[in-house]
Amino acid sequence: MIEYKKIKKSDNELEFQLKGADHGLCAVIVEELLKDKQVEAAFYSKKHPLIGEPEFYIKTKSKGPEEVLSLALSKIEKSLKGLSV
Numbered sequence: 001m002i003e004y005k006k007i008k009k010s011d012n013e014l015e016f017q018l019k020g021a022d023h024g025l026c027a028v029i030v031e032e033l034l035k036d037k038q039v040e041a042a043f044y045s046k047k048h049p050l051i052g053e054p055e056f057y058i059k060t061k062s063k064g065p066e067e068v069l070s071l072a073l074s075k076i077e078k079s080l081k082g083l084s085v
Contacts, residue, residue: 007055012040014058014065026054032072038063 003019033042041059046052
């Protein structure tokens with residue numbers, strides 16, 4: 001299970017941690033965030049590659065960063081529902 005933990009938030013910036021997320025998921029989230037024209041910056045980092053938790057940073061132009069994150073996660077979920085094996 002992945003846990004969301006907000007670290008810092010302002011009107012157009014958000015820092016948060018996704019406990020339990022791996023590099024693959026983090027890369028997909030950042031990629032989707034960067035598709036949004038309201039996003040000025042989006043990235044994640046891990047203090048230690050094996051034991052650290054990924055920490056994200058989002059900076060937006062006018063939309064709220066949590067709104068942008070929620071939209072990106074919805075788009076990812078929708079694209080995954082279209083997969084079939």
